[in-house]
Amino acid sequence: MRRRFGAVQAVAGVDLELVPGEIHALVGENGAGKSTLAAIAYGAVRADEGSVEANGVVGLVHQHFKLIDRLRVWENVLLNREPRRGWQIDVAAARERVRRLGATYGLEVDPDAIVETLPVGIKQRVELLRELDREPAVLLLDEPTAALAPGEIASFFATVQGLAARGTAILVVTHKLAEVIAYSQRVTVMRAGTVVARHLTAQTSAEQIAREMVGGDVPALATRAAVTPRPLLALRDVSAASGTSVLERATFEVGAGEIVGIAGIEGNGQSALADALAGVVRFSGDAAFDGAPLEPGDTPAQRLARGIRVIPQDRRHEALILDWSVRDNVALGRQRSLPLRAFGDAAREVIAAYDVRPPNPDAVAGALSGGNQQKVVVGRALASAPKLVVAYQPTRGVDVGAAALLQSRLIEARNAGAGVLLISFELDEIFACADRVLVIAGGRFVGAFARAEIDRGRIGALMAGGAA
Ligand SMILES: Nc1ncnc2c1ncn2[C@@H]1O[C@H](COP(=O)(O)OP(=O)(O)O)[C@@H](O)[C@H]1O
Ligand SMILES: [Mg+2]
Incomplete structure (x- = not known):
């Protein structure tokens, strides 16, 4: 599987196989290509090369919910698949279908609740129910727990395990290694668009996966000095x-x-x-x-x-003025105290201390990657x-x-x-x-x-x- 966006090779020759009944974790740092791969498998993004084969329907739950806030739960779950009586939507049947679906999968939700009034954990259930109504043979979950509290995460995975037990093939995209270890049977690690490791989860560790994601050792944090606040x-x-x-x-x-x-x-x-x-x-x-x-x-x-x-x-x-240079962004907020000729040195200090790439004060902030932009923002805040x-x-x-x-x-x-x-x-x-x-x-x-x-x-x- 390959897919390029402009100059970025988001996915570069990835093979992935999902097995019925198995929870397969896909991990990797930001920008590794995980979401692109999931979107290709779902059919929302076209691959430049490669093909997808699935024995049945493929479902995808996005990290950012794609729900219509003003509509009811049943309207969201059954959108475009509403049961009808003649030409009218059969609301009673729709409610019943959502209720039964919820009972089957342990995802109880009030079918008549307006989505925007629901807490995040329940919205997640609605999102999942919508996919489950299509009876997917393959279910792709892209960072499904990003907005959930720890207790909600455990109950979410209990549901996912139940689905796997019924024979659904499941892919969970996540960067939370504790979840990988606790709930997956197999793990694939991506870096820069390619697969760098595949493991049976029982035969690896969070430390090993973290090293593979980063491509080296994860740096240790600074030591905390004894300070009396x-x-x-x-x-x-x-x-x-x-x-x-x-x-x-x-x-x-x-x-x-x-x-x-x-x-x-x-x-x-x-x-x-x-x-x-x-x-x-x-x-x-x-x-x-x-x-x-x-x-x-x-x-x-x-x-x-x-x-x-x-x-x-x-x-x-x-935080940033994206079409300004790194130098001017570092000076932003300090224009009064910092003489103009010191702007360059201030920027170079931040660039050196934070390993900003490219190491060029004249680079336009908007052209940096998200991580490098963040280094500039944090560097500026801590510089003075x-x-x-x-x-x-x-x-x-x-x-x-x-x-x-x-x-x-x-x-x-x-x-x-x-x-x-x-x-x-x-x-x-x-x-x-x-x-x-x-x-x-x-x-x-x-x-x-x-x-x-x-x-x-x-x-x-x-x-x-x-x-x-
Ligand atoms: N629609 C798009 N247009 C341009 N670039 C994209 C698009 N989607 C993803 N990318 C780029 O492809 C790379 C992989 O992105 P993504 O698949 O979202 O990674 P991940 O989900 O692992 O964080 C990133 O460099 C990202 O900026
Ligand atoms: Mg992603």
Whole structure:
């Protein structure tokens, strides 16, 4: 199988065989070609060369849900396949069909619920039911657990195992190696469009797969120095809203010299928190920073002037000016303090410290890969001795090697005395970096754990809105 997009050979000569009854994991770093391969197998993308053979229908569940939010569950599940009576849709039969389908696969959902009112885990069920209604012989799942809490992940895989037991051939695309080890029987590792390894899962390990994904050793994280945090940021009953994101009465502190991790599923108030601290939205409640009040209506420039640096979630829209050079992007926000002639040196420092490729200050930011763009964003935030760093998904969509580098730089900033608020949807990232973990669910802080007390199960339950 081969497929090229412009200059990128997304898939370069891949053979893959899926067997009925087996869960086959497809792993690889961002951009390895996994989604392209799945889309070719499904028939949504045409291969330049090669062919797909399947004994039956092929189903695909996308990482990003393709549901129509305003419609009901049954309307989504049965879209274009609605049971009819004469020329009319037989709504009673449609409801019943969705109910029966749910009961068969252990995916109970109210057929009449409007999709947009449902939590992510239930939307995932709807997405799956839609494919299952077509009775696929082959089911492709592209990063199916990316938006699920740990408890939801376990029940999702219980369903998938049930499908395999009925004889469905299953492909799970994921970058979470714990899932590969726990649930797959076979694993294929892709790198840069080709298969670099195939294993029976029982005969390999997460460490080996990680090395194969990266093409070498995964760099170790920076060592955490013994630092006694001193007070830096204190919020009391801080509420804010940014778009649909709502933060309610947050009370917590971040000390200078510590990383506080905010664990939560996407969409639980994290954006409101980040934007309130960045000065993008106003907040209510009390906040103090570095010995003085933090004014609720400060502009981002005022926050910057006080030593608060934000690594925004969305590097392309919130962090970089894509048609500017790396040099000008590194200087962005520091134009007043940094003389024009120092722009080049500042950029070269970031390029060297973060291994930005190409190592050229004149390169246009938009032409860099996502990982290299992120290095520029993180490098800029940490370059000017920040007091507080708000790191929102700092390694989103970044390969394992670059992620380790960025996490190490955050730990070094902490060692040097910065306070770091690490907002991440990846629990592993939080556990690797944070000195303390706070859990956010439904816009509220619902749990706090010191590093030594970190308990994945309890944190997962709190994230999903349950009790600890
Ligand atoms: N529609 C597209 N147009 C241009 N490039 C694409 C398209 N889809 C994927 N690519 C490129 O192909 C490569 C493989 O992408 P993808 O299959 O999405 O990887 P993965 O799912 O492993 O992260 C990447 O370099 C990506 O940017
Ligand atoms: Mg993908």
